[in-house]
Amino acid sequence: MSTAYSHLSHLECSREGTRGPRYDADVVQGTSQVGAPLLARYDLDAVAASVSPAEIATRAPDLWRYHELLPVRDPASVVTLGEGMTPLLPLPRHGERLGVPRLLMKDEGLVPTGAFKARGAAVGVSRAAELGVRGVAMPTNGNAGAAWASYAARAGIGALIAMPVDAPEITRRECVVAGAELYLVDGLIGDAGRLVGAAVGEREGYQDTSTLKEPYRIEGKKTMGLEIAEQLGWRFPDVLLYPTGGGVGIIAIAKAMRELKELGWVTGDLPRLVAVQATGCAPIVDAYDAGLDESTAPADAHTIAFGITVPKALGDFLVLDAVRSTGGTAIAVTDDELLAAQHQLARDEGTWICPEGGACFAAVGQLRESGWLDGSEEVVVLNTGTGLIYPDTVAVDVPTLPKDGAIPGPLR
Numbered sequence: 001m002s003t004a005y006s007h008l009s010h011l012e013c014s015r016e017g018t019r020g021p022r023y024d025a026d027v028v029q030g031t032s033q034v035g036a037p038l039l040a041r042y043d044l045d046a047v048a049a050s051v052s053p054a055e056i057a058t059r060a061p062d063l064w065r066y067h068e069l070l071p072v073r074d075p076a077s078v079v080t081l082g083e084g085m086t087p088l089l090p091l092p093r094h095g096e097r098l099g100v101p102r103l104l105m106k107d108e109g110l111v112p113t114g115a116f117k118a119r120g121a122a123v124g125v126s127r128a129a130e131l132g133v134r135g136v137a138m139p140t141n142g143n144a145g146a147a148w149a150s151y152a153a154r155a156g157i158g159a160l161i162a163m164p165v166d167a168p169e170i171t172r173r174e175c176v177v178a179g180a181e182l183y184l185v186d187g188l189i190g191d192a193g194r195l196v197g198a199a200v201g202e203r204e205g206y207q208d209t210s211t212l213k214e215p216y217r218i219e220g221k222k223t224m225g226l227e228i229a230e231q232l233g234w235r236f237p238d239v240l241l242y243p244t245g246g247g248v249g250i251i252a253i254a255k256a257m258r259e260l261k262e263l264g265w266v267t268g269d270l271p272r273l274v275a276v277q278a279t280g281c282a283p284i285v286d287a288y289d290a291g292l293d294e295s296t297a298p299a300d301a302h303t304i305a306f307g308i309t310v311p312k313a314l315g316d317f318l319v320l321d322a323v324r325s326t327g328g329t330a331i332a333v334t335d336d337e338l339l340a341a342q343h344q345l346a347r348d349e350g351t352w353i354c355p356e357g358g359a360c361f362a363a364v365g366q367l368r369e370s371g372w373l374d375g376s377e378e379v380v381v382l383n384t385g386t387g388l389i390y391p392d393t394v395a396v397d398v399p400t401l402p403k404d405g406a407i408p409g410p411l412r
């Protein structure tokens with residue numbers, strides 16, 4: 001019986017799969033020879049022989065409890081700020097309102113830096129530093145940069161970050177306070193990516209850790225899928241909705257659930273995976289509707305749900321495959337709809353979520369109305385971050401009283 005901390009075996013091209021070469025997982029890698037994301041593969045027989053769900057249940061409540069299924073080889077390489085094992089909250093009042101009484105929310109607003117990006121950063125930075133990387137470089141819509149800057153500081157390595165000027169303002173401050181080298185770009189995330197890609201080669205020991213251009217961010221985000229299964233008693237929900245930008249989270253959750261099935265820890269079908277976007281930037285939804293395997297960047301991408309403003313995702317084909325192979329769907333909602341859903345959820349359940357999460361609740365309502373969801377199904381919404389990152393999503397229009405004034409009588 002092997003007691004390795006990780007049972008990572010090799011990397012595989014996400015396009016070529018087992019037909020393509022095996023890539024060495026113990027050197028710094030970018031994309032595959034055909035330019036596609038690389039996926040980490042594990043010796044799952046060894047995992048099954050060395051650990052059980054019952055043993056995992058005794059471990060600390062963070063994402064490292066799944067370390068056999070993560071790429072970090074040496075426990076001493078783990079860079080952590082306490083990420084993972086976020087609540088899976090029942091939402092009875094809001095579920096009743098939407099006609100989906102078995103509605104649950106996986107709330108990623110509670111991780112360090114306030115968005116689920118901390119998961120990808122914790123695992124990605126840990127593994128990069130373990131392999132000798134001296135600095136990480138990436139474009140971001142804000143939240144990923146804040147997370148990677150924070151974990152890079154924790155690891156004692158550098159961070160070079162570029163983000164659109166329109167990205168949430170607080171995420172700039174998070175990068176600056178953690179000592180990152182930060183640039184604002186008058187453009188979208190793709191423009192920031194071109195600038196970073198051109199600069200990274202000039203910095204000794206830096207790695208381009210753009211979305212899906214290194215293999216381990218997916219592995220960190222995979223833990224959302226592992227946790228959901230564990231929190232449900234090692235089973236899957238019927239449906240899972242995910243606010244989709246670069247698509248890493250939905251790809252990663254599908255990967256997690258397939259690994260759990262292969263391990264024999266969970267049986268039954270994967271949940272129907274729903275990719276949710278905003279109508280102002282919905283390339284995955286457009287491709288899904290058109291029956292295509294890849295997306296085309298829309299002109300003038302714009303939505304208040306900034307984390308999902310990704311006009312062209314490197315892993316678009318993987319998102320579309322995750323959706324189609326699970327019998328899921330792709331749906332876009334307007335900014336007005338996602339903000340209304342965000343506000344209604346806060347009134348119903350007392351939780352201020354990010355606008356990206358709001359998009360998923362708006363989508364639940366629409367899918368229930370169309371009959372795609374039936375009222376008996378167990379539905380999990382992934383809320384990817386806290387509303388605190390987006391203070392401008394709530395207008396405050398209340399009276400200011402003079403100090404010798406009086407509060408008016410009860411409102412009618």
Ligand SMILES: *Cc1c(COP(=O)(O)O)cnc(C)c1O
Pocket residue numbers: 115117143144243244245246247248249250307308354356357384385
């Ligand atoms: C990055 C981000 C997303 C999109 O995540 P992907 O996994 O890249 O699709 C959604 N919501 C928030 C808050 C984000 O920061």
